[in-house]
Amino acid sequence: MGNYRTKMRQLGHLDVTVNGGKHGKHSPCGDPPNKRIKKPKRGEVNYLPDFPEGQDDSSLEDARQRMVDEMKKKTPNRVLIKQKMDLTFAVLRNEVVNDEPAIIQICQRWPALFTEHQVCLEFSRVVGKSLRQEFYEALDHHSPRLMEIFKAKRGLTGQVLADLMRQTKALDVMAVRCLVLRGLPVILGDDPSAFFKACFDTDDEERLYSDVPVGILCHEQENMSPHMQSLHHNAFPVGIILEGKIVMNAVNLPQAMYIVFGLTYALHLTYPKYMKNTFDFVQQVLMNIGKTDLKPKLQTLKNQLAM
Known part of the structure; x- marks a missing residue:
């Protein structure tokens, strides 16, 4: 070798x-x-690909600039955007892997990447899997068993999970997804308060997340009842935070979670320490990507899901 x-x-x-x-x-x-x-550390299929045949730095820079100009339009051509992003994929990977630029620089050079459609496509280019479909299918498949595990927990962890479940009145599909995603960090020993940020209309938003490397921000109404605040991610706009800046918006918590997960691959980011177990669980158990040997906490939960 x-x-x-x-x-x-x-x-x-x-x-x-x-x-x-x-x-x-x-x-x-x-x-x-x-x-x-x-x-590659997380099962990337295309970690650092070569330039397309017949292309060089100059031609790929022209294609990138064409993509940037197209994104300035009120209604960008999605077909053209996809074509240019496919063509310049190797350039973007070289930048995020080797140069490690600040997120704000990537936003300026690759604005198309910060759309839900392109996050999913970029994830497919890097990993070779459908982000949205596989995330939802795995989440919905394991949700019933995870709800049972939540109910069986005791101690402080059980109290936190019980509070979440009491606040979840209507158990429709979206509410269950929100509940499971909020409960996962609790049973895996992460710190969800450092990741999930909530703000009211009168709050100074930037002060709340200026020091957050990776997170999710939800806008709430001040007169909202307490039992609804726990599910605010389902009813109000959700912002995605990277390096203390809102880079994208999502319509609910589940969508925000798979977008954040996709962006960690697209931008070659490290999982935040306060949510590392949760992201490892999403990667290795839900999405079945990368190495199969799990940390004890993850292996225990995976074993419980198989019971």
């Missing part, structure tokens, strides 16, 4: 040249050994 990767590196394949300076001897400019080795 070492000889094979050496030959691939000499041919200029990006997914191996990115680690060319690991021991220093392969570095073209005599740079010191690369300590920050880039490698």
Whole structure:
């Protein structure tokens, strides 16, 4: 394999040249050994693809600029946007993996990426799976059993889950999805209060999320009854927070959750520490992506789901 990767590196394949300076001897400019080795960690199928055949930096930059100009229109051409995003996929991956720009820079250079449609398409390009369909199918499949697990919990965790379930009056599909997504961090030992942020009309929004690296912000009404506040994600607009900025909006919590999960792949982000178990559960159990060996908490919950 070492000889094979050496030959691939000499041919200029990006997914191996990115680690060319690991021991220093392969570095073209005599740079010191690369300590920050880039490698796929979450089951990416297309981690760092090569440029399309017949394309170079100049032609792909023209395509990217055409996409940016199209997004300035009141009604962008979705077919054209998809075509240009497909074509420039390798450029975007190279930027987010190697350059690691700030989110605000990516918003300016790749505005089409911050739409629900393109998040799903980008996830499919990176992983080869349908984000929205597989997320909802797995969530709905496991929801009945998760509700039973919530009811059986005792102690402080059980009290928190019981409060959530008491506040959920009408158990329609959307309400169950919201309840399960809010309960998962609780039973997995995460800190949902650092991820789910709520604001009223009179609040200073930016103050609430300016220091949040990844999160979800919901707009509530001040006169809303307490039992409705727990399900506000289903009834009011939801904002998606990245690096202290609202980058997208969603219509409800389940949609916001799969968009945030998709953006972590599209933008090569690290899962937030306060929700790492939850995102690992979504990745490895719900979406069945990446390694199959799970952390003890995740394995325990997976075993319970199979009972």
